[in-house]
Amino acid sequence: MNASAKDLERFFCEIGVRIKELYKDKEFDSDKIARVIPKGSLIKQKSDLILKEDDESINKEIKSLYNHVLPKIGEGLIPHNIPERFWLIYLLVAQAVRIAALLHDIGHPPFSHVVERALDRVYRETNEDSVNKNKWKIFSKNIGELANNHEQLHEAMGERIADDIMKQLITNNFSGNYDTHSQDSLFEQLLRLCVCHILKEKNEFKLLHRIIDSTLDGDRLDYVMRDYRNSGINIGDLEYKRIINEMKLAYVETEKESSFHFVVPVKAINTVENFLRKRFGLYKDVINHHRVIKTDTLLEDIVYRLSRKYLESSDVPHEQNGNEVAIPYDISGLWVSLDGTTSEERISLLTQWNDSWLMVVLRATYYNNYFFENEVDDHVLAQELTELLRNEKQYYSLIKRREDVTIIGNKIKEVLDGQRDLINRIKELNNQTKQEQPVNGEIEIPANSPKVFLELFNTNPSKMISFFYRNISAFIYDEDNFVKDVYNICRDVCKDGFIDVKPVFKKLKDGISSGTKCIYFYSDNSFYTLSELSDIQQVLQIESDSVPLFYLYVVPKNEGDIKQKKIEVLEKIGNELGNKIVATLNNTLEVLK
Template sequence: MMKLSLTIRDSVHGDIDIKEEIAVKLINTPEFQRLRRISQLAGGQFVFPSASHTRFSHCIGVYHLVSEMLETPSFQEMYSKHEQLLVKLAGLLHDIGHGPFSHTFERINKVTNANISHENYSTLLIKSSTTNINKILTKEFSDSEIDELCQIIEGKHPDSVLSSLVSSQLDADRMDYLLRDGQTSGVDYSHVDTQWIIRHLFIKDKKIIFPLKVQYAIESFLIGRYHMYNQIYLHPLSIGFDLTFEMMFKRLYDLYHKNYRFKNNQIITLLKPLLNGKMMTAEQYCFLDDYTLFTGLKMLENENDEVLVTLIRMLIDRKFLRKINSRERNLEEIKNNLIKKYKNHYNYFMVEYNLKPVKLYDSNTKPIYIDTPDGVKCIMDVSEVLAFKNNKKQTATTIWFSIGEKYVSE
């Protein structure tokens, strides 16, 4: 019987050859195909119209870059083909647990005080006996190996080298999303010389290390990521989408716990575990994607609650909460105008956002190591650019977002 293989034409990496039969089978599962309906940038697509790519293409890209890393001599010498396959599949499945609108969906946790990440759902979909992904994996791997796969995705594998391929400051995940997000949004900040970086990496003393000549490519990667966060990921309109979604779910949550009688219970029944601060089952979660969630919300447009209906229409019509210029607008005046219209529900339409400074390099997480003539050092101790930026004191900025450009002043 002919072995399954697949070649995918990717706009970022060109032809991606998927030679492992199990990887092809996983891609063809309903759970993985669902990622075609999960937007990568969520609110970013409302700022940059062409940035409508999905978690599906990103996961394929991460698989490709992990595969290239594993082709380097160090990995070929130190890890078996079976171990390498496990890491490739971790790259492929690392975002399988993302909910509708990716990271935006996790803002539900701020409402319910739960601590449920998309990595938790990735583990659920991989380990649940009801999923096609689990059925495929259990034919190839033991339970302990599947546990390892999940540990790599969560960045908790005992072998930190394997974890760092998917979860570190210079991993396949970050390299792909910077390239992909930069390309689709139409900016040039995020060019990453992946070939140069990957070709020269090697393993020593249980660490991934880069020679000194790769320093500038890594600095470019880190600076590009810094600019992408400030220009793309933290764009005020993108944040506004996140906050509007959060406030919409907060209103849904408040009404549910006040025993409000919804006219349409279909979406409420589906979201019931989340409204109770619990995880959904694998079957329930796989039903959720950008399309089904928006369809469910549109069914609530006929509810009698003005606050909920207003927030839902704001999401549908791209009229998100907008950033307030506190130098030009009086916050107390805006608040009073909102109180006149929405009474004690005004706080759904005026939200405080704590904008944390973006770090060029995070010295508190897994370091990037450079091989210098004086021995292996953290890139912070080698790079003048990173040392200068990280030594500057940075504090969080409080930003207010409110409804509409006129802030209900009429």
């Protein structure tokens, strides 16, 4: 294992302390280990002896545990530089990371983040008083509790599913007195708890989660190249060996933090930059392609609308009974599948919880309720299903490329250039020396705000919206309100002449994490952050400014004049956004004054 002897000792001692605590975890089931090891002494003996410094003092039971495990896993898995007293800890950690890597995305619903966003919207935007209370009870039980306790729904689902799977695999020696089964159960229970702690990023296990969730994790190193190839785009290869072969575990001490990191050699900086460019390009060219975004938006809105219609209907909700392990063929299957009474039932339900099942539900809904009907209760839903399932174009893209954003930017610039008095006030303010100051005890405006205002006036029209959004902290404004204003302006401008309007906000991120998930590089005994060695983040930021910040899809009442209407709509949006920016500038200047 690539690490200094000092760092190895410190790391395994810290992880060992946490593993020691697992014996006292409420989820640890000593009954499954049974009578081979006396219950009264089990926790004490194993906890105290797992970290013994002297090899000879490791007692017979602990020695037999990893002697029992080694033949199954293979001694060759253990690096030569790990002392024998840490072998059991290493085996637990190595296997736990492998299992966590396999299971970390298992909580994704059909069509992954798209359906996840739809379910989250349903939960957060639905008024309980406006829906069927019995149906809402089932929905909120399965989705609400998870959504409230996690930043992302799939993470909560994944933790529950992963734990269900591992519980099924633990050897139960309660009814027997077999030493082999006892050792299996002990190791498997510790392994299960280690995996749960990794996925939940508890204490020192947070470091191990970075292997599968960070700027430079195994998941990203895999999917970036795979997705490019599957998309038919040849971008060359990535020199994995330069990143991985000399990556090492090190204790990094900086002004901001002191903790363990998996650090990359400085000589691999060009390869890391190349990887970050490839990841950025994947999102820019493939994942955030305007047609992909349109398809994702249609599917998300379809799931949202069908879920709301189901919750608002008065019929009796579907409930799983003890003998039923088939997902219902309606939209409620998205959350009913999480409602099994036992782990085995939930696993059986979730094996059916996939893309194919959802497509069957959508097709049945469309052909039964919308295909032959001239008048349908939800015309927008019919339009969405028609394009998604029959590939008949209903929605046209008004904003999809840089040139579309440039039309809007030119109009914004035209509005700003007409504000000569405003420009003079900004220049006057910029000439004054101002410190960063709190406003009304709550708002802080950066001292360089006037400089940012002047830069906005001189920004290339194609990048004007992105520049404003990126520097929004310089204004009395915030990201959420800006997004809402963009949506409202688009809908208001398009209210005449269009059946449906879908503005979609998509900020292209650089994929470079900060804080505990950032990349550290090493050279001898010195450590450096990515920003200390490279300007790749600034390069990607400049490139992202040329990508549309939002997209606009519409269903026109008359397809014939869509091209002419497009320019007219974009200019109106630019004019309204320009007026909004001017109002924001005036408001900010008043506060500064």
